[in-house]
Amino acid sequence: MKAEEIGTITIIGAGDMGHGIAEICALAGMQVNLYDVQQEFVSRGVRRIQQSLEKQVSKQKLTATEMVGTMNRIHPFTVLQEALAHTDLMIEAAPEILDLKLRIFEAADVHAPRHAILASNTSNMSITQMGAATQRADKVVGIHFFNPVMLMLLVEIIRGENTAEATMQICYGLIQRLKNFRGAMVPVRVEKDTPGFIYNRLGAPIGLYMAELYERGLVDPEAVDACVRSFGAPMGPYEIMDFTGLDVNLHGNEYFSRTLSPEFTPRTWMKKLVAAGQLGKKSGKGIFDWPQGARPTIDLSKADPHFDVMDIICLQVNEGTKLLESGVTSQAAEIDKAVVNGGGGAFGPFALAKAMGWHNVAARCEDIANRLGIQWFMPTATLKKGEIHIE
Ligand SMILES: NC(=O)c1ccc[n+]([C@@H]2O[C@H](COP(=O)([O-])OP(=O)(O)OC[C@H]3O[C@@H](n4cnc5c(N)ncnc54)[C@H](O)[C@@H]3O)[C@@H](O)[C@H]2O)c1
Incomplete structure (x- = not known):
């Protein structure tokens, strides 16, 4: 199979990531089978795609005809076997729970045609293990989109231990066919199945450094964020933690503490805030206050002169x-x-x-x-x- 021969894609999970991946693939002209475990979850995913496309039409970036054509290429499913029956590529975007993903790969191996590639959008988990759950590890690969799919350009293509080079190339070529609202998607090859792959791995030491400085009372988060923003960054590191969710950061640190070094063990301040339900943007309060979800006020005049x-x-x-x-x-x-x-x-x-x-x-x-x-x-x-x- 060549990248341009991929005509039908099945997305497993119609949540934050799954609906975005479905949208970008349908916009590129592919038929998209969108699967979730319940009708209301698939319908919500389809509705989110419709709303996103309508916004583009209202901004005159998409015609109404293009929107209708795109929506007509999205087919909702709640029966896995049917969603996979005629697919060329599955992209799994179900919750980040390894057992769940392994079960999905096992079932997909049974139901998808022999030529189909089976990919996971996992942020961290082992592609090699997912491959081992199938009889086609050579066709199992990571295709890691970033959130929100329609705005972030990077897509990591991750090689498991048994992924074939042909599979890597087909997926790379496929991503080159896709465009989101900012422009052409940018595939990057990740040649080894490693914790955090590339992008999240480069974020790992920053998370550890910022968590440790705060733990020791060596910094004022507002002053650090003001300093980083004075260099043109849209958000400082502490606001990013709140934005992503302190619970998500905590789980990420726990994962890196198991896979990279115990030095990543979550710091006390983070555990306390999460235990108190102060998760950041999603709960209205984290390191900063997020009144009604609005961004925290960072006084840029307070930039920490000692933070480099x-x-x-x-x-x-x-x-x-x-x-x-x-x-x-x-x-x-x-x-x-x-x-x-x-x-x-x-x-x-x-x-x-x-x-x-x-x-x-x-x-x-x-x-x-x-x-x-x-x-x-x-x-x-x-x-x-x-x-x-x-x-
Ligand atoms: N949210 C992010 O920022 C982000 C970024 C990159 C990658 N990811 C990864 O993408 C994947 C999905 O994350 P998300 O944020 O879209 O999660 P989400 O919770 O928004 O969506 C997950 C969807 O999967 C569905 N689901 C539950 N059980 C299922 C099953 N057995 N089979 C199929 N679908 C099932 C849920 O109903 C839900 O609609 C995860 O692996 C996550 O790590 C997330």
Whole structure:
């Protein structure tokens, strides 16, 4: 099968991610089978797609005919067997529970045609394990979209231990066929099934660093966010934690503490806020107040003069070199591409830190590691030797 021969896609789960993936695929002209466990969940997904397209029509970015054509390509299902019967590709976007995903892959292997590729939109979980739940591990792959699908350009294509190169190429080609409301989607290959893949992995040391500084009372979140925003970032790191949900951050830290290092164990302040139901935007209060869901007020005049944004860039570069060392990707530029298109900054960490000189970046990481007693921040051999190639 070639990427352009994919005519029918089945999306499993019509929630936040599933409905967005269905929308972008239907816009690109594919037939989309949208499956969820209950009729009301599928209907809600279909309604969200309709509302999103109507907004585009009202902004004159889409014609009414295009909207009707797109909606006609979306077919709701609540019987898995029927949703998969004539599909070329499944993208699973069910909740992030491994057992649930394994059961879906087992069933999909039985019901989907032999040629079909089975993909997961998991944020973290093992593609290799999902492949092992099937008799076609060569056709099992990660296709990781970001939230919201219609605005974020990055899509990570993740190779499990037994994923065939042909499967990687078909999925890469498929993503190149897709466009969201901002532009053409940007696929990035992830050659190894590793915790956090590329984008979320580069966020891991930032989360750890910010959590530790707050735990020790070394920073005022508002002052740090004001400082980061003074460099043009739309949100500071603490507001991002609230925005994503402190519960989601807590689970992410727990996952990294199991898979990367116990140093990621969630900090007390975060556990306390989550236990008190202060989850951030979704509950109206987290690190900051979110009155009626509106963004918190950050007084930009309070920017912390001692907080150095380059600290977090250096930690990201160091994390990126771990991915280079373990063969998750061979190109620093691919890591920058993932960070730029998954987030929204103009440059990735390697491009930003290059002018500092890699030995200075390594020295900065070592200093942070020693200051906070966190080994994870120690510079890698690659960074110390400066074995990084970037234009
Ligand atoms: N939300 C994000 O920011 C984000 C970003 C990237 C990846 N992801 C990943 O995408 C996946 C889906 O996340 P989401 O945020 O869309 O979740 P969600 O809770 O919004 O949607 C999940 C959907 O799956 C349905 N579902 C439950 N059990 C099912 C089953 N047995 N079979 C099929 N569908 C079932 C639910 O009814 C729901 O509609 C997860 O793996 C998540 O880690 C999420």
